[in-house]
Ligand SMILES: CC(C)[C@H](C(=O)O)[C@@H](O)C(=O)O
């Protein structure tokens with residue numbers, strides 16, 4: 477057997493047939509759908525007179541267009557007619573084909589990439605696909621996940637397979653301990669700023685090294701989630717004791733025997749020692765500082781105490797859009813909005829970190845800050861732990877789950893010119909609302925910005941709090 481990377485092992489174990497040098501027919505263990513990218517696929521299926529081959533290997537979630545107003549569970553209403561129609565269509569399609577749906581008023585509703593792992597539906601060694609680019613998240617548990625297009629959704633519904641073009645292999649090694657005040661979000665922003673928004677284009681990226689090994693399963697999800705912002709076609713982390721413990725805690729259907737058996741298989745999921753990677757990068761965790769984006773691409777990021785590089789002049793459009801200039805500092809830049817949430821940073825660990833900074837403080841005057849938990853389960857847990865009370869006492873809006881202002885497909889939208897400290901993953905022009913200005917950062921940094929009313933260094937804030 478030739479030596480193989482983890483990625484190649486996952487592809488090989490799911491290859492139904494080799495189509496040519498570049499393509500395989502790939503078997504799909506789990507296919508996840510949202511209301512936004514699935515309707516045309518069902519329409520296509522019907523037009524062809526086909527049906528869903530494996531309904532039990534499908535999961536559907538209303539995530540993108542749902543309002544997040546703080547109403548009681550069971551009383552959520554989608555007022556916007558086109559959005560309501562998308563949700564109604566999803567329900568109709570799921571009912572007709574017998575597909576599990578987490579609908580508008582389901583207690584487990586939320587963002588697809590938060591829900592699937594938290595219910596133990598994603599496991600090491602699986603292929604999990606979804607019509608959404610952040611499906612790379614699942615690599616955090618040693619599953620091969622990537623986004624697909626609508627015609628591919630249709631193909632999977634009909635055949636449970638995908639015609640798949642193989643990716644090349646990249647390895648990113650990170651060693652050392654993340655400095656106090658920083659998190660994996662800062663690390664991934666640093667990596668993207670160094671290798672570029674196209675730096676991993678065409679590659680399946682495996683993350684390794686002592687920093688990665690020390691990350692929690694949830695932090696690994698943040699990392700793999702954002703790898704797609706460097707163009708990665710997939711992101712992977714070798715499953716280990718941390719991943720196994722996460723699955724055990726979340727997969728309620730696995731009894732001791734099944735778990736022990738599965739674990740034996742999962743332990744074979746790693747890159748062989750001499751496996752070949754076409755490209756390798758190396759980073760030192762000690763270099764990580766709280767990172768903030770200044771521009772309109774996720775790779776336009778700097779340490780919060782740095783300056784916008786002179787080379788930013790080459791992207792005058794971004795500078796103009798953001799109302800900034802080359803050489804300027806971001807520290808002290810006033811913000812009007814704060815958004816804590818998304819499939820990058822809407823998990824319970826993220827909310828714990830933010831609440832830890834916010835406790836006993838208040839949102840600055842003139843700032844509107846909201847927390848949108850990634851799922852119903854995250855929301856419930858945060859309420860049980862008292863985190864919701866901390867946010868509410870500090871003046872945050874405590875919302876219902878969904879994608880929300882990550883992409884502003886509901887009514888959580890920036891008004892033109894508003895500047896937002898956001899824990900999301902994309903800062904494209906208009907992403908959070910027309911002419912809205914997004915600064916990507918960690919949950920800790922967004923919390924600090926909320927308290928100060930401007931972009932602030934959370935490490936300084938922590939020092940001051942310690943002296944009070
Ligand atoms: C709406 C969906 C297709 C899109 C994606 O693919 O990622 C969205 O989730 C995003 O984050 O931009």
Ligand code: SF4
Pocket residue numbers: 539540587588589608610818819820878879882883901
């Ligand atoms: S939270 Fe944002 S990035 Fe994630 S799926 Fe929703 S819109 Fe896409």
